[in-house]
Amino acid sequence: MNMKAYSTLLLATCSAILTTQLSTPAHAQAPLSAIGKGEGDLNVVAWEGYADDAWVKPFEETTGCKVHRKYVGSSDEMVALTRMGGGKGFDVVSASGDASLRLIFGKTVQPVNTALITAFDDVMPELKAPGFNTVKDVHYGVSYEWGPNVLMWNTKDITTAPTSWSVIYDKAYAGVITVPDNPIQIADAALYLSHTKPELGITDPYELTQTQMDAVVALLKEQRALVKKYWALASDEVDLFKSGDAHVGAAWPYQANTLRAAGVPVQDTIPTEGATGWADSWMISAHAQHPNCAYLWINHVMTPKVQAQQALSFGETPANTKACAEMDALQPGSCKQYHADASPAYFSSIKFWKTPVHQCGNGQNTCLDYSAWQRAWQQVKQ
Amino acid sequence: MTPGRKLLGHIALLVPPFGWLGVFYLGSLSVLLLSAFWQVDAMSGEIVRDWTWENFRILFSDTTYTVIARRTTGIAILVTITDIILAWPLAWVIARKVGPRLKLTLLVLVALPLWSSMLARIYAWRLILGHDGVLNWGLRLVGLPDQNVAFTNIALWIVFSYLWLPFMLMPMVAALERIPASLLDAAGDQGATPWQVFRTVVFPLAIPGMAAGSVFTFAVTQGDYVAPMLVGGAGSEFIGNVVYSNVGVSGNVPFAAAFSLILLAMVAAYMLLARRFGAFDAQ
Incomplete structure (x- = not known):
């Protein structure tokens, strides 16, 4: 191949690759107004220990949404993973406060319709609309657990x-x-x-x-x-x-x-x-392929039972104030041990991760x- | 078949591999080249396509990256020298001292580890070198104090030397095999001592073999990031680890691309050097 033909080929491949990269549309979906039937699959990006079989199996059985997990070890890894493939590779992510704003400003996640979140009224007042998941009164996530x-x-x-x-x-x-x-x-x-x-x-x-x-x-x-x-x-x-x-x-x-x-x-x-410390929120991908399963998942993990299971297995405090009794039922004294009974004072003593x-x-x-x-x-x- | 049709046939044979290389290899290399001159917005993670030398400025002005590049190259050189020293006796025996059956057996034994996953072999070294590992167990048996080799640069040096030894050995066997016995006899007849024969006849003729082997031990060590991650400790970062964490963790592809380009240039320079020593001459 002569030099000219070679450079033409090079240019052609370059521009072909660049156009495919650039032309991916970035349309965010509008939040759901009602939760429909599950789509059968759910792609989860989460901290290690955040999608445990103890609550994933019951979820799969009741909703029919098969859970596919990807675990990460740092917020940076979480942000990088959710941005791959234009955000189509995941439906929900358990982002900490130092990742959530990057996901919101990077348009990786979509607003959440909190009217569809059953347990939203029971969330600690400090965590209903915290600065790390709520921007200009728009909720982009549901506070999950913290520690x-x-x-x-x-x-x-x-x-x-x-x-x-x-x-x-x-x-x-x-x-x-x-x-x-x-x-x-x-x-x-x-x-x-x-x-x-x-x-x-x-x-x-x-x-x-x-x-x-x-x-x-x-x-x-x-x-x-x-x-x-x-x-x-x-x-x-x-x-x-x-x-x-x-x-x-x-x-x-x-x-x-x-x-x-x-x-x-x-x-x-x-x-x-x-x-x-960390305060985590479940957030939904702006390009979620399974939005119904995503809402079903958030509702499932926000129930007092799963909140208590998660709190005990990871050693953290639930956002749902109703979880205390469930924690004591699973392990007597654990509600007090993890400060779920007197959370506001304990909450203010931790310097939570932020970007x-x-x-x-x-x-x-x-x-x-x-x-x-x-x-x-x-x-x-x- | 007419000459014209024959030519067409040849072209048809060449198009698939060249097309593949053109699109996937040269294409991705070009994107890499271009993106090294871009930046990334820290908050939104979007790539800002303004031409800038900023990535290279940071790479050359921040001593962190100089230290990492020096460590990468230093360990690669050390591994190459170690493998040359380790390979010589065995290559000599395989090439010139044993019969064909034993030779085949030995060569198969050398190649055998290559059939298992590299990850498994690195993890095995973690079990050997770890605090409660085989090494310390053995030391305790003979009454010696524990060693803390795991998660250090020494562990890296050992593991790399182990991983790439077969790649040094094979070309050296090939090079030593091809030295005509008549040359050695002639040198002996002229009164050369065994050491003189080695220094003036065998060693110079084995240089292409060592050069070919070093392409693997040096270049592949330089580009590795798995072993530093698994058996390295604090202060064991390689260029590959910086590239990996910028792509997979920080999402800063342009910076990773800039450092990869420097790595690429270093490896290319080494290849040219190795070629001068006959590494790529048909053996």
Whole structure:
């Protein structure tokens, strides 16, 4: 083939590929006005442990919607996965507060008709229209469950229970620490620094100026030398604790529950500095192929029973205020243990994940946005 | 058959593979090339098609990426040297010291691991090197202290050297086989010591084999991201991991494309170098 023919071919293929990429229409569907019969399938993108057989099987039997699951280990992965294939690859997603706004502004999800959500009136007042799933009075999601990121340790290796996040920055534990491989982990270090270095003036761990970020990155780079492995999936951390490669780390209550069930002696706590945490919402794809099944699913997981099952298996707090009795029925005392009885005070003690943006809460525009956080995290990991 | 029809037949044979390569290989490469000069909007995740060198500016100005590129290349070089050293004795034995039956058996044994999944083989190393793994179990048996090899760059070096050893061995066997015995006899007759024979006759003639093997050990190690993910630890990121996390996690395809282009250029430069040493000469 001569040079000219070659370049023509190259151009032709290029433009063919680009046109197919560009010409995908981005029409959002209008929300349903009534829930019809299920379409037979439901594609779910969710956190590990959020589509458990314990409540998926009954759902499939009653609605006929076959559930296809894709699990993710971070909000970034969730956002990337839902954007693939123009958003046609999934129907519902369990997005945390640091992903939900990106999904709304990226037009990945559609408004939810809350009149069709049976349990909506029972949702905690704080979570009916929170800023992370409701924009300009339009609901884009239904709040599901929420909880703290905890400090977890192996009680056989660390016999005195730690009470501060300082242990995961402590040289005494070099080589046995594990933390999540996730840019939002920067907020955990920022929260810790807001207590140990008040002169930095960190008031909100998600609103950091360049100077504050530099201090956080410096701390995290020191931590890297002590870290055995950054975990990407909850199951990775479970493996690290099982094999004895990690003795202490940042975790979700889910890993602690899973490890205890497997007979590994671990304990978890919210240290004195407080904790970051997540508040998740179920959201529906703007290009959902099975909208009826999507609404049926949200209604199913919002029932007090599933809310209680989810809360106990993951170690978190339900959004549905009616779930308390169900939790105690499944495991006596669990309603109080997971703060489902006195949720407002506990709720305000957690610094919930949110997407960092340029605008700081104080009206300034000097804060770093999420792409700067992602770059900073790459610098930390190297 | 007339010459004209014969030509048509040849073209017909060539169109499917060339069409395939043209559309799927060159096409996707071109899109990659183009998107490296674009940006992505952090909030909506949409690609902004404004031409910019920004991705490359970040790659060259931020030391993070220089460190990662150096680590990737450094480990690839180390793996290549290790595999050359490990392959020499075995290749020599297979090529020149054993009969045809044993030779076949040995070659099959070398190739056997390639029939199992690469993931399974990497996971096996996790079980060997892990804190409660076979290695520490063995060390404890003989009264030696535990080693913390799992999730380090040393683990990466071991696993890569293991994974690509067969690819170094095969071309070296081929190269050593083709050295005529008469050359070795002649060198001996002229009074060369065994070491001199190796240095002046065998080694130079084996260079094309080592070069061909290094194309696998070096280039494939450079492009890998699976092993660093599974057996690497904190500070084990490869170029491939940055590309992977920018595509699959951050959704920043343009930045990933820019780093891939640099990787591509590095591998292409190595291929040219390997060709000078006869890596692609028909053996």
